[in-house]
Amino acid sequence: MATPTDTPPTSQAPDVPEMAKSLAEIAERSQKIVNKYLEHQREGKAPALSDDLGLTHAFLDLGASLMANPWKLVETQMQMWQDYLRLWTGALQRAAGEQPEPVAEPAKSDSRFKSELWENNFLFNYIKQSYLIASENIQKMVTEAQGLDPQTARKVRFFTRQFVDALAPTNFVFTNPEVLKATAESGGKNLIDGLNNLLEDLERGHGRLAISMTDYKAFRLGENVATSPGKVVYQNDLMQLLQYSPSTEQVWRTPLLIIPPWINKYYILDLRDKNSFIRWAVAQGQTVFVVSWVNPDKRHADKGFDAYMLEGALAALEAVEQATGEHEVNVIGYCLGGTLLTCLLAWLVAKGERRVKSATFFTAMIDFSEPGELGVFTDETALANLEKKMAERGYLEGAEMSSTFNLLRANDLIWSFVVNNYLLGKDPFPFDLLYWNSDSTRMPAKMHTFYLRNMYIKNLLTKPGGITLAGERIDVTKIEAPACFVSTIEDHIAPWKSTYMGARLFTTPVKFLLAGSGHIAGVVNPPAANKYCHWTNSGLPATADEWLAGADRHDGSWWPEWNAWVSQFGGEKIPARIPGDGKLKVLEDAPGSYVKIRLEPSGGESQASGGISAQPVEQAPAAPNSKAANDPVAAPPDKRRKAKPRPRKTS
Numbered sequence: 001m002a003t004p005t006d007t008p009p010t011s012q013a014p015d016v017p018e019m020a021k022s023l024a025e026i027a028e029r030s031q032k033i034v035n036k037y038l039e040h041q042r043e044g045k046a047p048a049l050s051d052d053l054g055l056t057h058a059f060l061d062l063g064a065s066l067m068a069n070p071w072k073l074v075e076t077q078m079q080m081w082q083d084y085l086r087l088w089t090g091a092l093q094r095a096a097g098e099q100p101e102p103v104a105e106p107a108k109s110d111s112r113f114k115s116e117l118w119e120n121n122f123l124f125n126y127i128k129q130s131y132l133i134a135s136e137n138i139q140k141m142v143t144e145a146q147g148l149d150p151q152t153a154r155k156v157r158f159f160t161r162q163f164v165d166a167l168a169p170t171n172f173v174f175t176n177p178e179v180l181k182a183t184a185e186s187g188g189k190n191l192i193d194g195l196n197n198l199l200e201d202l203e204r205g206h207g208r209l210a211i212s213m214t215d216y217k218a219f220r221l222g223e224n225v226a227t228s229p230g231k232v233v234y235q236n237d238l239m240q241l242l243q244y245s246p247s248t249e250q251v252w253r254t255p256l257l258i259i260p261p262w263i264n265k266y267y268i269l270d271l272r273d274k275n276s277f278i279r280w281a282v283a284q285g286q287t288v289f290v291v292s293w294v295n296p297d298k299r300h301a302d303k304g305f306d307a308y309m310l311e312g313a314l315a316a317l318e319a320v321e322q323a324t325g326e327h328e329v330n331v332i333g334y335c336l337g338g339t340l341l342t343c344l345l346a347w348l349v350a351k352g353e354r355r356v357k358s359a360t361f362f363t364a365m366i367d368f369s370e371p372g373e374l375g376v377f378t379d380e381t382a383l384a385n386l387e388k389k390m391a392e393r394g395y396l397e398g399a400e401m402s403s404t405f406n407l408l409r410a411n412d413l414i415w416s417f418v419v420n421n422y423l424l425g426k427d428p429f430p431f432d433l434l435y436w437n438s439d440s441t442r443m444p445a446k447m448h449t450f451y452l453r454n455m456y457i458k459n460l461l462t463k464p465g466g467i468t469l470a471g472e473r474i475d476v477t478k479i480e481a482p483a484c485f486v487s488t489i490e491d492h493i494a495p496w497k498s499t500y501m502g503a504r505l506f507t508t509p510v511k512f513l514l515a516g517s518g519h520i521a522g523v524v525n526p527p528a529a530n531k532y533c534h535w536t537n538s539g540l541p542a543t544a545d546e547w548l549a550g551a552d553r554h555d556g557s558w559w560p561e562w563n564a565w566v567s568q569f570g571g572e573k574i575p576a577r578i579p580g581d582g583k584l585k586v587l588e589d590a591p592g593s594y595v596k597i598r599l600e601p602s603g604g605e606s607q608a609s610g611g612i613s614a615q616p617v618e619q620a621p622a623a624p625n626s627k628a629a630n631d632p633v634a635a636p637p638d639k640r641r642k643a644k645p646r647p648r649k650t651s
Contacts, residue, residue, distance in 0.1 A: 023188065052381075139161060192425065213413070226595065228590065242291075262308070262337075295398075308447060317331075338366075372494075490522065512540060
């Protein structure tokens with residue numbers, strides 16, 4: 001605890017001439033940054049100011065709401081002043097040698113104030129609590145505002161939080177004791193290094209601030225990330241299909257197909273050896289196939305959601321049959337890949353086909369009635385402006401999508417790097433997950449418009465016959481494949497209570513697993529790490545809260561629990577399959593050329609990270625019926641083999 005003798009962090013006095021030199025260098029570099037920004041404005045490359053989300057109107061509505069109920073506003077202000085009075089009284093007690101209880105404390109998950117300097121130093125403890133009091137009361141006032149429609153209320157809550165997070169004392173030199181300490185100890189070198197980092201990020205983004213989250217030179221696709229041995233055995237204009245080499249002498253007869261989201265790249269499931277879900281699944285005796293989506297450009301502007309289903313998911317199923325001889329496959333769909341898998345399953349039922357033995361959904365949304373904070377970006381106003389941008393270039397730029405996801409966790413994915421890179425002057429730490437996170441992808445205009453309008457805005461996937469894909473009205477409630485849903489309790493992208501509502505749409509047997517942590521870390525959680533926990537419940541009651549209340553908590557990874565479930569659909573054990581031994585021949589080594597096209601922050605393409613030579617998208621074989629591409633989709637959908645009717649399970 002603090003004592004009356006607490007003083008701000010100090011060190012040896014800096015060399016005055018050296019400090020003067022440092023300040024001059026800071027001024028020079030700052031001028032370069034300003035000149036660079038003005039240059040990009042003249043060239044039209046700087047980001048234009050706009051209100052695509054309709055925030056002006058939303059906050060005007062908030063102002064009108066507060067003025068309509070002035071007593072509530074006064075009540076909030078009085079509460080805040082009472083908190084400040086308690087803080088001031090506590091400060092006097094602290095100065096007298098007492099140890100008063102804090103008025104405001106950061107949440108356990110808030111890492112901004114983890115340094116002991118925020119607690120042990122009188123001044124900075126006072127600054128910290130002052131900020132937390134203001135933050136709590138401002139957000140409470142906005143949350144309790146009455147008379148706002150749900151979408152407006154969601155917007156003002158979300159962006160008020162962005163505002164108070166941006167104004168945290170941790171984000172400024174003179175109110176962050178760690179930065180002041182580093183400045184005193186280094187003679188200001190940390191600020192010079194920070195401005196160098198800032199300038200590099202502006203140059204890398206060509207006028208747009210592209211904050212570096214990791215050491216991008218530390219990773220090489222196929223060398224220290226995405227290293228599981230395998231081959232590309234099929235490709236078309238939208239995807240490559242990877243088949244992984246076995247690591248066991250025998251495998252389950254039923255192969256496993258993974259459909260990742262095309263918002264990001266597949267190798268989130270194959271980062272390092274120690275946390276690769278793909279490598280682990282292979283070690284469990286699975287014959288693993290993974291879809292690696294193309295990073296689309298303007299040529300793919302007219303690729304719709306049904307194209308991703310037919311040329312992506314369905315083509316992959318048929319390619320797996322060509323490679324293994326197995327007509328039915330166990331399939332995993334991750335995030336948007338899970339939404340696509342749902343559509344495919346319902347479409348196959350409508351066609352009278354059975355191709356999937358079991359379906360697993362990793363953090364996948366089906367019912368979009370409660371989309372969480374992503375709903376801020378998916379109303380009619382936002383979508384109309386987004387459609388204008390996409391119409392000009394044929395796709396949604398990857399950097400724009402990445403910025404949206406980063407805002408959902410701004411303190412972790414934006415402000416922590418501002419402090420580390422620009423104020424402390426440190427280089428970002430090499431982190432495989434953040435390297436993957438920065439490897440953004442584009443979204444074709446036609447597909448993305450269909451996805452946002454029909455699912456996020458209209459929630460038509462929950463309505464029987466609400467969506468038509470490839471000539472068929474689909475009905476999720478008629479899906480026959482047994483399903484396992486894996487969701488994460490801290491998910492900001494696919495809130496677990498929303499994924500639970502989607503699971504309850506199925507009339508087939510459903511297993512629901514809830515993992516600890518969030519959208520990525522909760523999924524990429526190998527058993528050897530012994531991290532987090534997961535919950536299981538044999539039932540599927542009416543609400544998510546009821547499910548959790550009756551669930552059993554287990555320490556560690558959910559992977560073994562899922563493996564025991566999916567093994568029920570594996571069939572017998574057979575000799576391991578080698579990529580290329582079936583009817584599909586090897587095209588190239590994993591991880592393949594499609595995944596190696598990396599977008600620059602400005603939106604342009606670069607060769608594969610780490611200097612690996614990549615095949616540009618424009619040169620990739622794209623004809624879906626090309627023999628060179630090992631394309632099995634030769635017959636139209638109506639001529640494909642029908643499944644024999646099977647009795648439905650009731651338990």
